[in-house]
Each structure stands twice: as structure tokens, then as C-alpha cells.
Amino acid sequence: METALFGIPNLGIFIDLAILVGLLLLGVPAPFAFMAALVFLVYTYGFEVGAQLPTAFHKMKSLTLLAVPFFIMLGGFMSLGGISDRFVDIADAIVGRIKGGLGAVTIVACAMVGAIAGTCSAAVAAVGGIVVPQMEKQGYSRGYATGMLAVSSVLGQLIPPSVPMILYGFVTMTPITACFLAGVGPGILTIVIYGVVNYFMVRNNPNIKVLPPVPVKQQVRQLGTALRRGFFALLMPVLLLGGIYGGIFTPTEAAAVALVYAIFVGLFIYRNLTLKDIGNVFVSQAVTTGVVVLMVIFVLVLSRVMTMQNIPQSLIAMISGVTENYYLTLLLVNLFLILLGMIVDDFTGTLLAAPLLFPLMQHIGVHPVHFAAIMGTNLGLGNVTPPTAPILYLSARIGNVSVDKMIKPALVFMIFGALPVVFITTYWPDLSLFLPRLLMPKIMAGIGG
Helix, strand or coil: CCCCCCCCHHHHHHHHHHHHHHHCCCCCCCCHHHHHHHHHHHCCCCHHHHHHHHHHHHHHHHHHHHHHHHHHHHHHHHHCHHHHHHHHHHHHHHHHCCCCHHHHHHHHHHHHHHHHHHHHHHHHHHHHHHHHHHHHCCCCCCHHHHHHHHHHHHHHHHCCCCHHHHHHHHHHHHCHHHHHHHHHHHHHHHHHHHHHHHHHHHCCCCCCCCCCCCCCCHHHHHHHHHHHHHHHHHHHHHHHHHHHHHCCCHHHHHHHHHHHHHHHHHHHHHHCCCHHHHHHHHHHHHHHHHHHHHHHHHHHHHHHHHHCCCCCHHHHHHHHHHHCCCHHHHHHHHHHHHHHHHHHHHHHHHHHHHHHHHHHHHHHHCCHHHHHHHHHHHHHHHCCCCCCCCHHHHHHHHHHCCCCHHHHHHHHHHHHHHHHHHHHHHHHHHHHHHHHHCCCHHHHEEEEE
């Protein structure tokens, strides 16, 4: 079918995207913004709504999608059950006595929490209330501490398992475990670069206090105490990731096991969790899950309509009309994803960009697993980039500080930390493909890797 509207080629694409982005900017809830975009396409091009819904509902009968609510709830139980606290204590025992060490603790803690909870927002919520007050006590400004928290939270969608990667794999039919592994290289690189940026930013700050040096034996004892107190917390990533990559669990089964484990540890071992807390987490996270499910339904129908209307192919033709250069095309895609990440959260951005851009990536020869890492790094940067920056504002609320006080340090981390990671990930495929090819050679060979 032709995409011309009023005799103007591709006009429908621009109007549809303008409706979607405009409604999101106006603050309309994401599921309804997707619904409006879908309604526009359906009625503009004369599709029968009833013919499209059965396909979406059929695809929703997926065990893969069950992992999403499990991981969403897991973040809440980690925070309330004392598991996140133990991760911070362990990181603090390792690098807490180095100048700028507490900043490194924040970065590593976000990665550790991200290795379980799987989202940017979960990393902010679980780590922010613990490390921001502690950093302020040691002389960091609250704005700096919160800005660092915001940019470090993107590790939640890079370090596996990651909910956005689950959604990407579901929409594009790419093996989810391979998508998980694709984020490891960029995630480790992000941790290292952020640690270096933090060191140079605080090394000459006289206000930052460093705990007095102690004998090595005492440091080892402190680390041993933190490891002993955090033993059951450390078992969780072993259980979760070991189960997935060891072939014992699917990602969905691993998420369910980790959720039950987190509730058990919070209730009976650390005893930070109450029955009332469990009820509150189930209720609050059910709302988030409902929003995600609604978005998935609308995106599935929208993706089908777009495909029937040849919109992805038209997008390929549009970009090819601008440039057929591989590197410039990737640059344009990066800019689009960063701009999209500024407007929407990681869930919404993944669900919108994956079906729209995936055919273009296949056309220019980008590996599906590599594109998962490209999306993760770009949307993560967009989520903390002004003017809208959903994760930046969430961090400001968690850190109880105005955005203007945290924006300068956050921008330093974005420019000298996140942006280089985006370009390295985009133009050096082996960074994201090395581990999947090493650990999953047969699966990667089956999808062109």
C-alpha cells in the first residue's frame, strides 16, 4: 500500500510521529499517546480495527512478557528488603577510603542493582535514598551526588538482565539472552569511564572528606564484614544470572525465582520487609505493569499497521535519500534515539523505536544484537538529557534537590562519559557482540552473527 496522504509521499509518517511525540511532550500518558497514533493510522488509511486486535492479543500470550512485571516488582522488594543497602556497603568497603571513592560506590551500586532490577528507575529508587545523604555527609554537594546518581542509573538498562532488552527482544524476535549479553561490554565501559570522570572532578575539592587510612588487615576485616552481611544479597545475582546463562532458567523463570528469593530474604533474613510492604509493592508495581502491558498492545497493533502500510520501508527510503553512507546513517539513528530518550522513559522508547528502526538496521547490515546495545546506550543517554529527561527529574525527586543544581555535573558525565560510550558502542560492534558470540555461538550464527 502507498503511504502518500493528500498526494504527498510520507506525509502520514510525519503526522503520525508528530501526534505521538506531541502528546508525550504534553504529558499525556504513554499508552494513550500510542493509542492516538494508532487511531490516526487506522482511520487515515482505512484499516479495520477489529482485524488488527486479535493478532496483538495472540502475541501477548507470551511467557517472555511475564518477566517484565517480575523484574519491576523485584526492584521494589530489593529497596525495601535491605538488599540494596548491602550492595552499597560492599562497594563502600572496597573503594570508600579513596578520594572520590563514594562516588565510585554510587556508580558500582547502580550497576549491581541494575544487574538485578533491570531498569533505570529501579536503580535510582533503590540506590538514591542510601548514597545521596551519605555523599552529602562526606562533603559532596547534593547536586553533584544526585547528578551522578542520575547518569549512573543508565547502567540499569545495560547490565543484564534488563527489562528494555526483554521488550526489544520480544518486539524484534531477537534472542533475549543474547540481548542481555550485548549490554555487558558497554556497561563495563560506562562504569570505567564514569569512575575516571568522577576522580578528576573531585580530586581537588577540599570539601570532600576521606576516611582516615587504616591498616590493610582492618580494611580486609571491614570488607569481610560487608560480604558476610551481604552474603544473601550477593547470592541473588548469582542465582539470577547463573540460572539464565547456565541454561537452568529462562529469563522469565529466573525473574520469578529472584522475586520469591527477594521476598524471603527481606522477610526472614534481613527482616526489613513487612507484610504491609509486600502489599504496597504489589499494588504500586501493578500500576506500572498495567501501563507497560497497554503500551505493548498498542505497539504491536501499531507495528502491524506500519508494516502493512510500508512505513518502515518508507523510512528506509527517506534516510537513504539523505545519505547511503553506513556511518552517517548510524549517526542519524543515534540522534533520533537520543532525542526520543529525552521525551520518553526507557520502556516507551524501546517499544517505539524497535519496530520503527529495526528494518532500517537490517537494511544497512547492523546485527540485531548489536542494535540492542545501540538502543540501550542511546536511550539511556536521552533519559538523562535535558530538556525533558525523565530519569533526571526522577533523580531530582529522590535526591530532594532542584534540577538546576544537578544539571552541571550531570552534563559533564554525559559529555565526557555517556556520549563516548554511545559512539564506541555504535561504531565498534565487537564491544557488544564479543560475549554473545563467545557464550552463544550457535544462536548467534543462526541470526547472522
